[in-house]
Amino acid sequence: MANRDYENWMNILREKGYRITPPLSAVARIMSECIRVMDAREIFLQARHDLPDIGLMTIYRALEKLEDARLVQRVHQPKGCQSFAPAPAGHQHLLLCENCGRHEYFSGDDLDAWFNGIGKDKGFYISDHWLQLFGQCNTCKRHINHE
Amino acid sequence: MANRDYENWMNILREKGYRITPPLSAVARIMSECIRVMDAREIFLQARHDLPDIGLMTIYRALEKLEDARLVQRVHQPKGCQSFAPAPAGHQHLLLCENCGRHEYFSGDDLDAWFNGIGKDKGFYISDHWLQLFGQCNTCKRHINHE
DNA sequence: TTGATTGCAAATATTTTGCAGGCAT
């Protein structure tokens, strides 16, 4: 089964004018397939399987490009904010396993009216919002219960 | 007008068993009065007005204590995650001015039923959520429009 | 008195920057 996401990502990167190099391709492939959020070091270690000479800096620069193309996004968690996940199609919200980092997206009820009302109360113009759920995925729930 | 928050904070810190020292008091006062989110360096610079010899490390350690006592909380923003704000009473959500860092809290509709439904769909047990609004406060709106 | 707390310095961790050579276009 071909990875359609990856192929689509490469087209978007090409359209953005980025050169398609082995390091960028490797990071794009890893992130387009990633189930758990990953930080630069983890991506680095995985990319080295294919490209033994790749440097950590290159991972950071590839992530910059992928972020610019809105293909990946930084993920904020109580423990830290250096992880990344593939970005969702359109505006969606993140659901994260606080144990293993598995991520899912869900799209919301329309909360904008409520948000705008709060903005009005407080004298703010609301331009964006973050909504994120934390919990335990099926697998981790099971493991934690058996401990 | 006395700062009731500050006095209350000091009692909580005392109950927690922390020693009430000038550096801890200074940071507690600054944070209990803070309107805009502040990072360790900003708190440091302000604390030095009262305590010229205070060190940056002491700010970090005071923030740890204040976080432990749930009096302040770390604030996450797209630009970075090293700022702190006084923590709200109970579970409330943050509204932030993305220009000046002014912060307000609001308390929500009950979204738990919705969140739990999403968890069920995805096979997650939901343990926590983050909801945060970003925008421009009254003052910054005005300034930005006049630019 | 005594042990938590402080300030300093050094260590860590993460990310950014400068640069010469390499490679995608």
Added chain:
DNA sequence: ATGCCTGCAAAATATTTGCAATCAA
């Protein structure tokens, strides 16, 4: 051929840790 991209090393940033002296309780 051009200049974007890479890998390396060094710098910058943010935070933590070890330690002797200090001071709140």
